[in-house]
Amino acid sequence: MRPRGRGSEHINPNNSITEVAALANVSTATVSRVLSGRRKKDDDIARRVRDAAQKLHYSANPAASSLRSDITNIIAAVIAQPIDSFSANLVTELESKARESGKYLLISTGKKEDELEERLQMLLERGVDGIVIVPGPRMDLSPALAQLAEEKTPIIQISGKSTSTRINWIGVDVATAMQEAITHLTDHNGTSIMFLNPQIDTDNATDALVTFQYSDQITGYLHEPRWITFGECTLQRGYDDILKTFQDDNRDRPNAILCGSDEVAAGAIMALRQLGISVPDEVNVIGYGDTLLATSCRPSITSLRPPYEEMAQEALRLIELKRSGKRHLPSHTAFAPQVIRRESTSSPRIGTSDMADPR
Secondary structure (H helix, E strand, O other): OOOOOOOOOEOOOOOOHHHHHHHHOOOHHHHHHHHHOOOOOOOHHHHHHHHHHHHOOOOEOHHHHOOOOOOOOEEEEEEOOOOOHHHHHHHHHHHHHHHHOOOEEEEEEOOOHHHHHHHHHHHHHHOOOEEEEEOOOOOEOHHHHHHOOOOOOOEEEEOOEOOOOOOEEEEEOHHHHHHHHHHHHHHOOOOEEEEEEEOOOOHHHHHHHHHHHHHHHHHOOEOOHHHEEEEOOOHHHHHHHHHHHHOOOOOOOOOEEEEOOHHHHHHHHHHHHHOOOOOOOOOEEEEEOOOHHHHHOOOOOEEEEOOHHHHHHHHHHHHHHHHOOOOOOOOEEEEOOEEEOOHHHOOOOOOOOOOOOOO
């Protein structure tokens, strides 16, 4: 009997996949993916693998390969900002949902777009069951993800910018979030609302501004142009904007403040306290993110909680759907956040004396 290459899947009598990988300067997983056709990208890596295989007269046995199980029970999450509140809470839910379905969650991080793309390629070569990618707020991975749309391994993007209809995308329904927040404030005696918006450099920030500007036609609240500010979502920004707006006694003041983050809301409350303005008796304040700061601040901050559980559940559903072999069009799904009421909006609702309203 002729000696065979390493493993039962290779039929060349002299050379193994390890030798091809060494000659091409790639991993054995990359060799397997290129020669099996599972790696769709035709780049320098693919050409090196094919050239090495030809020089070594190496070929793979597809019949034997098909006998292997391609289930690893590993879901990977590629995250640009792993320590921010959104990513941390999302990872917690992904890990919980993965564990419930008998899978493990693998975390990989990268600060730049090219680093995230590199992590994606690495995980595809390792053959994980599915990949969830969470880009940074100013990143656009659409071109790279669109090229990987035909990969056997499902790739799901959560949040961030998406300009391709070939990508499965899951995110937050910003318009509904704004409507929920504004309704909550107007229900609790908010008649004039200030909006401390993030910088207008993301789709979410733009959608939030548009919704805010048109919602007054429905609820009847008042707002002035100077009550809409833009900036970083930091405590200092919230403090500075509120101090500038409220310290002038000769001008009208808003009695409700909608903030782009819990950090901004905490800064706003600090400024109001310094000016002797009571929250929530004189001004209601609502933040975004439902972070630990929202519960530790005094008064505690009413906040919009992103739909972490729904997003994680949908990501795993889409992964299983693609792995089942069922054909489906790419999905773009946005879930609405939930208003978590705390002390900063605990004034009675209009027409009621209910101080325990859960909205």
